[in-house]
Amino acid sequence: MSRIARRFAALKKQGRGALIPYLQACDPDYDTSLALLRAMPGAGADLIEIGVPFSDPSADGPTIQLAARRGLKAGSSMVRVLEMVARFREDDGETPIILMGYLNPIEAYGHARFCADAAQAGVDGLIVVDMPPEEADLLDGPATAAGLDLIRLVAPTTDDARLPVVCGRASGFVYYVSITGVTGTRTASSDELAAALPRLRAATDLPVAIGFGIRSPEQAGAAVRAADAAVVASALIATLEETLDEQGRATPETLPRVLAQLSGLARAVRNA
Amino acid sequence: MSAAHTNEAACGTAETRPNSLRAGPDPRGRFGIYGGRFVAETLMPLVLELDAAYAAAKADPAFRSELDYYLKDYVGRPSPLWFARRLTEELGGARIYMKREELNHTGSHKLNNVMGQILLARRMGRSRIVAETGAGQHGVATATVCALFGLKCTIYMGATDVERQKPNVFRMRLLGAEVVPVTSGAGTLKDAMNEAMRDWVTNVRDTYFLVGTVAGPHPYPQMVRDFQSVIGDETRVQMLAAEGRLPDVIVAAIGGGSNAMGIFHPFLDDASVRLIGVEAAGRGLNSGETAASILRGRPGVLHGNRTYLLQNEDGQIDEAHSISAGLDYPGIGPEHSWLADIGRVEYVGATDDQALEAFQLCTRTEGIIPALESAHALAHAAVVAPTLSPETLLVVNISGRGDKDIFTVAAHLGVTL
Structure with a gap:
């Protein structure tokens, strides 16, 4: 059983949903980002998504675009991201790590070599934003061979006829993009979620995470009541951004403030 | 070159033959290993819908004759x-x-493609058009047909390009388009493309993304090529x-x-x-x-x-x-x-x-x-x-x-x- 499956099974026993915070690798620098990653499980992260900085994040809103630019400026590369995961794994063998990003840096690394090295570093799953199921054959084989889950995205535009195509080869969990739009903008209403979830449940037995537009503890709580996990990304990155100095460097406030926000979200998820 | 080849060319025909280099793309939108449909899931159903709508339009003689009419009397071909x-x-x-x-x-040549796509967007019932532009030629062409058909039009243009192509920016605004300068990256065509895709993913239900070149997810490379x-x-x-x-x-x-x-x-x-x-x-x-x-x-x-x-x-x-x-x-x-x-x-x-x-x-x-x-x-x-x-x-x-x-x-x- 993969770390992701184990974690969801354990949470199910506890009768609660998962909180999945997101950070952009090397934002604003490698050391701060690694320190944040290491501190996240203690602050209530059940799984963690690491954004792999890309020069052209066309599905992301302004907050994550800026985070990606900071990460790249600080020297992020796929090699550095995997190194960061390996360092995290030195003292955390249980918290699932999912890399989220765009296809081209994976292509540049080489599909098979990337999957093997990512698994070796301790990565558990991949979310490739610009790789729909129709194009996923190029990573399906290498990911399966390496024991990585390829997590599929389902959108509000994914109709019932298409859901089996998307969920058919999904593993790990299914990521429901709750709005039509880029990251960190609008928030789905509880009515929208209530309408979407039964369709998803009918199409897959995998856990369902809700992402895009979850900002507050209340929204995170609502998401785990409707589904199995809440992903919070832009809201945490916006806080991180606020704590940076004029040159965009981390300050003593950076970690405490992001982690305090994460703890608040975790409480809401646990009490939901 | 074979005699048959010469004769056929001399007759002025250019039909697709077996082993033709003109047969691409394959059903997945591939030219060899190139092309495809690498878009977010939110856009994928739209891209598939567009593919079907374009195939239907191409097979419809009424679409062809409507396009020919505009190409002759509006574009000036x-x-x-x-x-x-x-x-x-x-x-x-x-x-x-x-x-x-x-x-x-x-x-410019841009209107050939824009004319085809705007007729398709109308067939598909879309009320709002977004496009990216570099020099502004595609933006001007798009704003022009939006004026012609009374459609809402938003053009994304890199801030650097807005600066170096001022006359076209003014033209687009005169034509009633909203021109949005894009400041991310170097503020050129690639950044305008990113921003147009973000708009499209946000407004999928009423918006048609009118791509200006033979790139993007299938069927755009094929469709733009056909129109050009x-x-x-x-x-x-x-x-x-x-x-x-x-x-x-x-x-x-x-x-x-x-x-x-x-x-x-x-x-x-x-x-x-x-x-x-x-x-x-x-x-x-x-x-x-x-x-x-x-x-x-x-x-x-x-x-x-x-x-x-x-x-x-x-x-x-x-x-x-x-x-x-x-x-x-x-x-x-x-x-x-x-x-x-x-x-x-x-x-x-x-x-x-x-x-x-x-x-x-x-x-x-x-x-x-x-x-x-x-x-x-x-x-x-x-x-x-x-x-x-x-x-x-x-x-x-x-x-x-x-x-x-x-x-x-x-x-x-x-x-x-």
């Missing part, structure tokens, strides 16, 4: 094939013809009428590659016709400041398709550089990538300086002010024509007119307007 006598004499060598796409309404192929179809007929045979060499500039694909595609199966695509070499192919995606890039995935891209070893996309805003893009249409790999089309570069020289040469000898984009094609024609015999028939695609570029050119020549 056919565009002439002009024998450039003085340029031919000045260069010495091949007989140079110019395909006069700059005479189309709005001053009118350039090559006309060139074939016109050259047969003028010279009684097909051209020997066709030269076209390449950014995303739509004017080049439009003039090349009808000739892909005519092995005697040498096709040359001219990429913007910027400050030189080895300067690190270039937009030559095929000559200096390698395959990768961006903006919905796999194609040659300027990128670093980590797969981060590089900033392109060209004096011409319309060529300032780090990628290229996927069909070009395939044609480069199989060797059917030659890809070469022309620098900023060569383009500036050719811009002046064409203006001085023919009384035609070409767009800086087209000046890249002219620059290479000026290199290759003197090496060819006087019987050689060489066509240069004059994809646009250069009025929009006079400020840029003046600045480079040290003239203050």
Whole structure:
């Protein structure tokens, strides 16, 4: 059983949903980002998504675009991201790590070599934003061979006829993009979620995470009541951004403030 | 070339045959390993819907006749094939013809594609149009048809390009379009493309994304090529009428590659016709400041398709550089990538300086002010024509007119307007 499956099974026993915070690798620098990653499980992260900085994040809103630019400026590369995961794994063998990003840096690394090295570093799953199921054959084989889950995205535009195509080869969990739009903008209403979830449940037995537009503890709580996990990304990155100095460097406030926000979200998820 | 091949060409037909190079893409939108549909799941159902809607439109004679009507009476087609006598004499060598796409309404080849797509968007019931633009030619063409049909129009344009293409920005606003300057990245075409995709993903239900070049997720590369192929179809007929045979060499500039694909595609199966695509070499192919995606890039995935891209070893996309805003893009249409790999089309570069020289040469000898984009094609024609015999028939695609570029050119020549 993969770390992701184990974690969801354990949470199910506890009768609660998962909180999945997101950070952009090397934002604003490698050391701060690694320190944040290491501190996240203690602050209530059940799984963690690491954004792999890309020069052209066309599905992301302004907050994550800026985070990606900071990460790249600080020297992020796929090699550095995997190194960061390996360092995290030195003292955390249980918290699932999912890399989220765009296809081209994976292509540049080489599909098979990337999957093997990512698994070796301790990565558990991949979310490739610009790789729909129709194009996923190029990573399906290498990911399966390496024991990585390829997590599929389902959108509000994914109709019932298409859901089996998307969920058919999904593993790990299914990521429901709750709005039509880029990251960190609008928030789905509880009515929208209530309408979407039964369709998803009918199409897959995998856990369902809700992402895009979850900002507050209340929204995170609502998401785990409707589904199995809440992903919070832009809201945490916006806080991180606020704590940076004029040159965009981390300050003593950076970690405490992001982690305090994460703890608040975790409480809401646990009490939901 | 076989006799049958010659005869068929002489008849002016260009039907797709078995083993034809014109048969692509496959049902997955691939040209060899290039192309595809690399978009977020939110957009995937839209892309599939577009594919089906385009296939239905293509099969509908009413769509074709509606498009023909607008191409003739609104765009002003056919565009002439002009024998450039003085340029031919000045260069010495091949007989140079110019395909006069700059005479189309709005001053470039862009309207051919835009006209087709706007009719499709109307068939699909879309009420709002978004588009990306580099030099502003595609933006102006899009704003024009939105005015013609009374549709809402938002154009994304890099902030750098807004600055260097002010006349086109003003034109678009006059035409009723909202022009949104994009400040992310270097503020050029690639950033405008990212922002247009973000708008599309946000407004999927009422918005049509009107892509301006032969790139993006399938079916855009195929559809834009089909709409632009009118350039090559006309060139074939016109050259047969003028010279009684097909051209020997066709030269076209390449950014995303739509004017080049439009003039090349009808000739892909005519092995005697040498096709040359001219990429913007910027400050030189080895300067690190270039937009030559095929000559200096390698395959990768961006903006919905796999194609040659300027990128670093980590797969981060590089900033392109060209004096011409319309060529300032780090990628290229996927069909070009395939044609480069199989060797059917030659890809070469022309620098900023060569383009500036050719811009002046064409203006001085023919009384035609070409767009800086087209000046890249002219620059290479000026290199290759003197090496060819006087019987050689060489066509240069004059994809646009250069009025929009006079400020840029003046600045480079040290003239203050």
